[in-house]
Amino acid sequence: MAEQLKAIKGMNDILPPDSARWEWLEDKVRALMRRYGYLNMRTPIVEPTALFVRGLGEVTDIVEKEMYSFEDSLNGDKLTLRPEGTAGAVRAINEHSFLYEGGKRLYYIGPMFRHERPQKGRYRQFHQVGAEVLGFAGPDVDAELILMTASLWCDLGLSVGEDVQLQLNSLGQPEERQAHREALIAHLEAHAELLDDEAKRRLHSNPLRILDTKNPAMQPVVEAAPKLIDFLGEASLAHFNAVRAVLDAAGLPYEVNPRLVRGMDYYNLTVFEWVTTRLGSQGTVCGGGRYDGLIEQLGGKPNPAVGWGLGMERLLLLLEEVGQLPGPAQPDAFAVVFPGVPLPTVMVALEALRAQGVSVVLNPAGKDGPASPKSQFKKADASGARFALVFGPDEVARGEVAVKPLREGGEQQIRQMVHIAQWAATLLPR
Numbered sequence: 001m002a003e004q005l006k007a008i009k010g011m012n013d014i015l016p017p018d019s020a021r022w023e024w025l026e027d028k029v030r031a032l033m034r035r036y037g038y039l040n041m042r043t044p045i046v047e048p049t050a051l052f053v054r055g056l057g058e059v060t061d062i063v064e065k066e067m068y069s070f071e072d073s074l075n076g077d078k079l080t081l082r083p084e085g086t087a088g089a090v091r092a093i094n095e096h097s098f099l100y101e102g103g104k105r106l107y108y109i110g111p112m113f114r115h116e117r118p119q120k121g122r123y124r125q126f127h128q129v130g131a132e133v134l135g136f137a138g139p140d141v142d143a144e145l146i147l148m149t150a151s152l153w154c155d156l157g158l159s160v161g162e163d164v165q166l167q168l169n170s171l172g173q174p175e176e177r178q179a180h181r182e183a184l185i186a187h188l189e190a191h192a193e194l195l196d197d198e199a200k201r202r203l204h205s206n207p208l209r210i211l212d213t214k215n216p217a218m219q220p221v222v223e224a225a226p227k228l229i230d231f232l233g234e235a236s237l238a239h240f241n242a243v244r245a246v247l248d249a250a251g252l253p254y255e256v257n258p259r260l261v262r263g264m265d266y267y268n269l270t271v272f273e274w275v276t277t278r279l280g281s282q283g284t285v286c287g288g289g290r291y292d293g294l295i296e297q298l299g300g301k302p303n304p305a306v307g308w309g310l311g312m313e314r315l316l317l318l319l320e321e322v323g324q325l326p327g328p329a330q331p332d333a334f335a336v337v338f339p340g341v342p343l344p345t346v347m348v349a350l351e352a353l354r355a356q357g358v359s360v361v362l363n364p365a366g367k368d369g370p371a372s373p374k375s376q377f378k379k380a381d382a383s384g385a386r387f388a389l390v391f392g393p394d395e396v397a398r399g400e401v402a403v404k405p406l407r408e409g410g411e412q413q414i415r416q417m418v419h420i421a422q423w424a425a426t427l428l429p430r
C-alpha cells in the first residue's frame with residue numbers, strides 16, 4: 001500500500017457532520033451582516049510579506065514569530081499566508097480607491113494562518129469572520145460594531161454576561177500613547193528584575209505590548225503600570241464616552257479593562273474583546289478596535305476605520321460547551337427502490353421533487369445492484385428523513401409511489417407519480 005499523507009499539524013479537515021455546524025454558523029453570520037448592511041469582500045489568502053510587516057508592526061507576536069512566509073520559487077517575491085484579514089482588506093480598498101464615493105461597511109469569512117503551538121482553540125489554520133467599517137471617524141460605528149457582535153451572540157443562543165463578557169478600553173491617539181509610553185518604560189525599568197526576556201527585549205521597541213503578556217509571573221508589575229486611559233485628552237475621552245453611552249443605553253454590560261491593548265500596532269481609540277471563561281486560556285472569542293492610521297500607513301489616502309475579527313473555531317467550541325449547536329440537517333425524504341423498478345422512472349421523479357425544493361436522497365447501488373429494500377428502509381430511518389418514498393414494481397406500473405411517514409407514524413399513502421411534485425409543494429414551507 002502506498003504511504004498515506006497526513007494534513008499539516010494544526011490544520012484541520014472539517015468533515016460531516018461537523019461541517020453542518022460551520023454552515024449553520026456561516027448562515028447566521030450572513031443574516032447578521034444583511035441586517036446591518038455589511039457587504040461581503042473576498043481577498044487573496046497570499047499577500048506580499050511587506051503588507052503584514054508594515055501593517056501589523058515589526059515588533060508583534062504575529063510578525064516576529066507566527067507568519068508562514070516563503071519565497072515564490074519562480075520570481076523570488078516574498079509572500080505570506082495571511083495571518084489576519086484587516087491588512088489585506090485595507091490593501092484592497094486602497095488598490096481599488098474603494099472609499100472614493102464614501103465610507104463602506106464590509107465583512108469577510110475565511111481561513112487565516114499563524115505558526116503557533118497547536119492546542120484546543122489555537123490552530124495553525126483557523127477561520128475568522130471579520131467586519132470592517134472604513135471611512136467613518138465617529139463613535140457611532142464603533143458602537144454599532146460592538147452591538148452587532150452582541151446581536152450575533154443572541155442569534156446563536158449565547159448569553160452575554162454568562163457565556164461571553166465584553167471588555168473595553170481606549171488606546172487614545174499616538175501623542176497620548178507617547179506620553180504614556182514614557183511613563184510606562186520608567187515604571188518597567190524600575191522593576192526590571194521582574195521582567196521576562198521577551199519583555200526586556202520589547203521594553204524600548206514596544207512596551208505597550210508587554211501589558212498584553214500571558215506570563216503569570218509578570219502580572220503584578222503589569223497591573224501596577226501607569227494606565228493609558230489616564231493619559232487621554234479631551235477628544236479621546238469624548239469618543240470613548242460616546243461609545244460607552246450607546247452601550248449603556250442598549251443595556252449591554254461591559255468592563256473597562258485598562259490593560260486591554262490588542263495584538264497589533266495599528267489600533268487607536270476604541271479597542272474591545274469578547275472573552276469567555278469556558279475555554280481555558282484560549283478565552284478571546286472576538287476582538288477589534290479602531291485603526292485610523294492604517295489606511296494611510298499602507299499608502300492610501302488618509303481615512304479612519306474600525307473593525308473586529310472573530311475566531312470561528314473558538315466560537316464553535318464555546319457553543320458546543322454550552323450545548324447550543326444544532327444537529328446535522330436531515331433530508332425531507334429518502335427513496336426506497338424495490339428490485340425491478342426502472343432507474344430512470346425513480347430518478348426523474350426525484351428530480352421533480354427537488355425542483356420543488358424538497359431534499360430527497362437515493363441510496364446508491366453497490367457493485368451488485370441496489371441494496372435490499374430492508375436495508376434501504378434502515379438507511380431511510382437512520383437518515384432522519386420525514387418520509388420514505390417507496391418505489392415498488394406494482395405501484396410504479398400504475399404510475400404511483402408510496403409515501404411512508406417515518407417519524408410521525410401513520411399509514412402509507414399512495415400518490416400518483418405525476419402528482420408527486422404537487423404533494424412536495426404541500427410540505428413547504430414547514
Ligand code: ATP
Pocket residue numbers: 084114116121122123124125126127128262263282283284285286287288309310311312313314
Ligand atoms: P490570542 O491572544 O488568543 O492569541 P489574538 O489577539 O492573537 O488572540 P486576534 O489577532 O485578535 O487574536 O484574532 C481575532 C480572533 O481570532 C481571536 O480573538 C481568536 O478568537 C481567533 N484566533 C486568533 N489566533 C487563533 C488561532 N491560532 N487559532 C484559532 N483562533 C485564533
Ligand code: MG
Pocket residue numbers: 061263
Ligand atoms: Mg495570538
